[in-house]
Amino acid sequence: MADIEKQVGFVEQVGLYFEGVGLARIAGRVIGWLLICDPPHQTQPDLVEALGASKSSISVALKDLTTLYLVERFTLPGDRRTYYRTSKDMWSRSFRARMHQISELKALGEAGLAALEGESPERLKRLSLMRDMNAFMAEEFPKLLDKWDAIKREKGYDDL
Amino acid sequence: MADIEKQVGFVEQVGLYFEGVGLARIAGRVIGWLLICDPPHQTQPDLVEALGASKSSISVALKDLTTLYLVERFTLPGDRRTYYRTSKDMWSRSFRARMHQISELKALGEAGLAALEGESPERLKRLSLMRDMNAFMAEEFPKLLDKWDAIKREKGYDDL
DNA sequence: TTATTTGTTCGGTCAATACCGAACAAACCG
């Protein structure tokens, strides 16, 4: 059965999670709601109603989320309204965002090494490690994503 | 040669990076400085001087960083002062933090499924995907870290 | 046309928090 209490809790938790990774809390709540709502596509007024937020906040949150490709706009023939739903690849997107952070660290390591050009190898060791570790991870991440894509298809998640 | 300009830029960049992942900007600057300074261990007054921050801010930043095991306290025999340096495994630590986020998402997916207990499989699909993808990544991450540890040893980074 | 629905943008308010300076606390040195 539908445990409304738990559903509300879920939405709040997801809100806090995404707030923790840099989004606005409301944007996180939108994601949470879009993950459990029925139907899976919702209009802005739907979201205003469901989340008890102002329509301006919802509007901004959806703009951010669509820009990040975590949520996509969606329409139905014969229906002039605009719906929003989680994007099929939202989790891959989130993952790629992490990957980007790693690449950033790799680049920062390189920048640091450039700044210490000519210094002793001993002095450069901290930065080399920083660069090499993050370079390694930046290389491995895409492989993980590929691997997951295969499993995903195996599991029959193709349509999602 | 030591390009001071670039070094300052590096410290600022690292500061911004770590601010972006949830630390205080000053804490990020401390990390940046500890990655390039000579010697690699520094006292609190050293950091106050180098970063132009107040000693209270430095004190707090170091407390946070040592709690996260990104920086460690360090002493020298016959020297009563306390030094601070980046910890050997600071990058693995950062990585494990990411891993923890992934596990959190997995757990959130499970919580969502519990909240929708009894609903149609169709409705549960978004949450199942969320759970399965993050479960997969949470399993693969430790393997990546192991793989890196081997390479790290190969590369002669053992002592760092 | 006018009224209603939907949506964006802008200004202001409020909350969170990073940072500093000052007060306080130890430990060591003269």
Place this chain on the structure above:
DNA sequence: CGGTTTGTTCGGTATTGACCGAACAAATAA
């Protein structure tokens, strides 16, 4: 013993930004 160095804690300030309401815009329905 003072006095100096080192370090933490606390209160206040200032910045940031999330959020809301209101104004505005545009499209549709009556």
